[in-house]
Amino acid sequence: MQYPEVIQNLIDDFTSLPGIGGKTAERLVFYLIKNGGQEELQQFGKNLMNLKTTIKTCRECGNYSLNELCDTCRNIxxxxxxxxxxxxxxxxxxxxxxxxxxxxxxxxxxxxxxxxxxxxxxxxxxxxxxxxxxxxxxxxxxxxxxxxxxxxxxxxxxxxxxxxxxxxxxxxxxxxxxxxxx
CATH class of the missing domain: 3.40.1360.10 (Dna Topoisomerase Vi A Subunit; Chain: A, domain 2)
Structure with a gap:
């Protein structure tokens, strides 16, 4: 069975992530279709987009952070x-x-x-x-x-x-x- 393009694209997106195979990707997509409300899906998409725009690399240690220095490096x-x-x-x-x-x-x-x-x-x-x-x-x-x-x-x-x-x-x-x- 061939899935509609939008479903197949999302399955392909999930399978491109480490540790997620085809069956798991299908379960995730169908869960989102059945249980994801419009607001939840928009928030999910927004959170994905924010990964690249808000996460920085700590200039001291290389950890992920929202600031120039991560919480660990700032902790006195x-x-x-x-x-x-x-x-x-x-x-x-x-x-x-x-x-x-x-x-x-x-x-x-x-x-x-x-x-x-x-x-x-x-x-x-x-x-x-x-x-x-x-x-x-x-x-x-x-x-x-x-x-x-x-x-x-x-x-x-x-x-x-x-x-x-x-x-x-x-x-x-x-x-x-x-x-x-x-």
């Missing part, structure tokens, strides 16, 4: 001497939800992946180094995923940071089971 209760380096802005939420880190973050904007064309100059590494020169940072926590790309990014960053900032303590997030754990 945060320990500015401790920076956790993450791959993407969405990683911050997961780490913050643990309530175990009170420092600030630095978003790289991805992980090294030469086969995909992601080299050090494509990431926010220069901004991190400039930030370290400016601030009195004493600890860097590498909060990157334990994938091949994450590990290669960690190796690169450790080497670069030790060369330029030998006095800064460099650690990484723990992972896995403790020795003897089941």
């Amino acid at each position: 209760k945060r320990d500015k001497k401790s920076i956790c380096v993450v791959a993407n802005a969405e990683d911050i939420k997961y780490l913050d939800n643990t309530h175990s880190f009170n420092g600030v973050y630095h978003v790289l904007g991805g992980l090294l992946n030469p086969s995909e064309g992601v080299t050090p100059d494509k990431l926010r590494i220069k901004q991190l180094l400039a930030r370290l020169r400016k601030d009195k940072t004493n600890e860097i926590i590498l909060g990157l995923n334990p994938t091949i790309e994450g590990e290669s990014t960690i190796i690169y960053l450790k080497k670069k940071l030790k060369e330029d900032f030998p006095e800064i303590k460099i650690t990484r997030l723990s992972r896995g089971l403790p020795m003897g754990g089941d």
Whole structure:
């Protein structure tokens, strides 16, 4: 069965998003047709349009924000001497939800992946180094995923940071089971 063009276009739009396949896209579209009132659909469309016009990148850390500085960087209760380096802005939420880190973050904007064309100059590494020169940072926590790309990014960053900032303590997030754990 062929759907009307407007329905198929919306299904195609949803399937272009990560993690949404054809069946899920169809369910979303038919839910909106059945349950979405005119006002709700207009608000939904407005919210989508506002993503690009209102969201900025924090000039300090690279997180998403409505302002020049994100809430974390503006928070005077945060320990500015401790920076956790993450791959993407969405990683911050997961780490913050643990309530175990009170420092600030630095978003790289991805992980090294030469086969995909992601080299050090494509990431926010220069901004991190400039930030370290400016601030009195004493600890860097590498909060990157334990994938091949994450590990290669960690190796690169450790080497670069030790060369330029030998006095800064460099650690990484723990992972896995403790020795003897089941």
